[in-house]
Amino acid sequence: MQANENTFLRNVWYYALPSHQLKPGQMLTQTYLGQPVLLARTRSGKVFALHDICPHRAIPLSCGWFDGEEVQCCYHGWRFNSAGRCTEIPSLMADQEMALSRFDVPQYEIRETQGNIWIYIPEQDKSKAKPPQFDIPTIPGFADQPPNLVTTIRFPCFIDHAVVGLMDPAHSPYVHRVWWWRSSQLNDEIKWYDPSAYGFTMRRHKMADSMGRIYWLIGGAPEAEIQFHLPSIRIEENATSRHRVCNLTAVTPISETETDVTFAFYWTLPWGWMLKPLMRYLISAFLGQDRDVVAKQQIGLKTNPILRFIKDSDTPARWYYQLKREYAQAMEENREFVNPVKSEQLRWRA
Ligand code: FES
Ligand SMILES: [Fe+2]
Structure with a gap:
């Protein structure tokens, strides 16, 4: 059972936005965990982020001007550099x-x-703020290459429901009922999971051909490995002897009632660019279905229910809540994080 309570995890990295959305000399404003944040890229290409409120009379600094080095408030012209120093x-x-x-x-x-x-969100109470505890997980084998395709969709829910919805293995036959993804017939699924850095990993396995009719495009059914890393990072690697297609899904809390889900694709397919319009459409359709179902879930969540988790299909969701609690406690108690996940075989029908 899981109480329906909204607690943000802090002292962690969250996905902020795709690099290409912030050009040199540009600034923009975004909200993370309910706090306004100004993001800007200097003329020399360095990204910085400041609390987006002028300390003088609280106008958002992003309403002012950015000369590529410093931000100037639009009310009385106070200036601030990329470190937040008033100059x-x-x-x-x-x-x-x-x-x-x-x-x-x-x-x-x-x-x-x-x-x-990526943006690091520390604990608000300065005495509990910690420096970053882990490196941001990266997509193996793609060096510093940007994604071939990236899409963000806003979910009208608290972060936990977006994360749990995306890692839930039992919803696909009901939520993603479309001809190109799979048939409506339920199959037995058996997968091994192991603890991994700040999360867990579905052990590498050969995908069943029935899992999707789009695999022939990359040279047959791939071997897949799916990793979950706190606070809300999912990395899926699919590899055949010819190609690799990887996907980063990162979930960012905007406020208690809004969450951004970003889906970034990395591939080695030389002809992959031809697929982009179709992929963009399919990802929006697919994530749109996940968004629509959590929107309906909000109706029930307003009654503040206890949520019932069952074995084994809700075990990843249970692990998510356990990992989150353990991380927050470890930070609170100033001790090492101890991964609560143990290696386990999970079985479900989907
Ligand atoms: S409110 Fe920003 S300078 Fe006065
Ligand atoms: Fe889904």
Whole structure:
């Protein structure tokens, strides 16, 4: 059983946005975990993130101007550099001295890797804020290559329901009922899972041909491995003797009621570009079905129910909540994270 409570995991990296959405000299505003964040890329290409509220009179800094180096507030022209340092208060006379550091804006740590921007969200209470505990997981074999295709869809729910919905192995025959994905007949599924860094991994296995009619495009049924990593990162590798198609799904809490799901594809298919329009359509259709079902779920969640998890099809969801709780506790108690997942064979029908 799982109480229906909304607790954000902090002191972790979240997916912020695809790199190509932020060009040199540009800034934009986004909300993460209910907090407004200004994201900008300097002329030299470095991405930075600041709390998007002017410390003077609370106007979003993103309403102002960015010259490629510094942000200037649109109300009284105060200036801030990429570290959040206040560098100028134009209304001060030459003889009016003031320690500008009193007005610094909180800065967020940012990493950019494989065409994605990640943001580190620490605990709000400064005494509980920790430095990053882990490296952002990357797609193996693609060096610093950006994704071939990336799409983001907003789900109208708290992050947990998006994550659990995406890792749930029993919903496909009901939610993804489309001819190109699979038949409606239920099959026995047996998969091994092992603990892995800050999460768990579905052991590498040969995909059944019946799993999808699109596999012939990449040279037959691939071997697949699916990894889940806290807070909400799923990496799927599919490899045949000829090609590799990998997928990063990253879930970002925007607020308690909105969550972004980003689906980034990496492939070695030389003709993959031809598939892009079709893939874009299929991903939107597929993720749209996941979004629509969690939208319906909101009706029931308003009654604040206890959620019932069953074996084995809800075991990954249970692990997700256990991992989240353990991580938060380990941070709270200043100790090493101990992965609560044990190797296990899971069996379900889907
Ligand atoms: S509100 Fe930003 S400078 Fe006054
Ligand atoms: Fe789904």
